[in-house]
Amino acid sequence: MYCCCHPKRLWIWLLLDAAALVLWVLLLAPHGAAAETVPEGVPLPVIMYHSLTDPSRAASQLSPAAFADDLAYLEAHGYETVSAAQLAAYTRGTGDLPEKPILLTFDDGFYNNLSDALPLLEAHDMCAVVSIVGRYTDEIAPADPHVPAYSYLTWEDVAALLASGRIEIGSHTWDLHENGARPGCAICPGEDADTYQQMLRDDLGRLQTRMQEMCGTVPTVFAYPYGFVCPESVPVLREMGFTCTLTCLERPNVITRDPDCLLGLFRYDRTPDESTEAFFSRVLAAD
Numbered sequence: 001m002y003c004c005c006h007p008k009r010l011w012i013w014l015l016l017d018a019a020a021l022v023l024w025v026l027l028l029a030p031h032g033a034a035a036e037t038v039p040e041g042v043p044l045p046v047i048m049y050h051s052l053t054d055p056s057r058a059a060s061q062l063s064p065a066a067f068a069d070d071l072a073y074l075e076a077h078g079y080e081t082v083s084a085a086q087l088a089a090y091t092r093g094t095g096d097l098p099e100k101p102i103l104l105t106f107d108d109g110f111y112n113n114l115s116d117a118l119p120l121l122e123a124h125d126m127c128a129v130v131s132i133v134g135r136y137t138d139e140i141a142p143a144d145p146h147v148p149a150y151s152y153l154t155w156e157d158v159a160a161l162l163a164s165g166r167i168e169i170g171s172h173t174w175d176l177h178e179n180g181a182r183p184g185c186a187i188c189p190g191e192d193a194d195t196y197q198q199m200l201r202d203d204l205g206r207l208q209t210r211m212q213e214m215c216g217t218v219p220t221v222f223a224y225p226y227g228f229v230c231p232e233s234v235p236v237l238r239e240m241g242f243t244c245t246l247t248c249l250e251r252p253n254v255i256t257r258d259p260d261c262l263l264g265l266f267r268y269d270r271t272p273d274e275s276t277e278a279f280f281s282r283v284l285a286a287d
């Protein structure tokens with residue numbers, strides 16, 4: 001099946017969290033500061049979802065009913081979803097944010113983000129970012145489309161999400177969604193930086209080109225596969241026009257009037273292991 005995360009990888013994620021925190025502080029933190037003081041700004045929890053289906057299939061899958069509970073909880077507690085475009089405008093000083101903003105994200109581009117998530121988002125007047133893997137949408141989805149349990153979004157589905165006005169499409173790479181010799185889209189040990197950056201440019205560019213061709217727009221949000229972040233990726237993402245990048249490190253964010261604060265946003269992974277109440281009590285308390 002086409003799933004992205006497995007329970008057995010939890011220990012790896014813990015190690016990655018620690019490594020990602022160090023990298024974030026050293027390389028991505030605004031002004032390069034390992035600041036002990038919390039910068040002034042707007043707290044922003046960011047939630048990471050994947051597939052909305054029977055949660056027994058994988059740790060990254062949440063039932064549509066649990067997602068509905070999540071949205072009802074957020075609404076009842078006064079949270080308002082924001083888009084990456086709204087966040088970017090705020091950082092440039094050209095827009096405002098609601099009193100209690102929250103960013104909802106989906107990784108991997110599953111068809112059930114259209115069939116199950118979108119109607120629920122519409123019912124609650126909310127929005128989200130869906131980050132697709134180019135090759136999955138371009139090659140795998142057309143061969144076995146529209147099965148809510150496992151299919152990926154086709155280009156027609158992506159266009160339907162965009163047309164809803166509630167979904168921004170992010171890039172999850174064209175074909176670097178692996179955890180093998182190369183960890184996600186990160187540089188390999190000993191790899192030459194120029195060679196790596198050209199490889200990344202070529203991969204991400206392929207999705208930008210194909211999406212422009214199929215949907216008339218390109219992503220400005222990038223989700224690092226598995227949260228594998230490396231400093232060599234940052235200039236490439238900047239030059240390609242990405243204004244918001246998403247990691248898998250579970251920490252609060254603070255949004256300021258500095259656009260760089262959107263690079264390396266932390267996210268909380270919503271797994272079926274916790275109830276809606278338990279998950280959001282923990283996550284929102286941290287913010």
Ligand SMILES: [Zn+2]
Nearest residue numbers: 004107108225
């Ligand atoms: Zn993924």
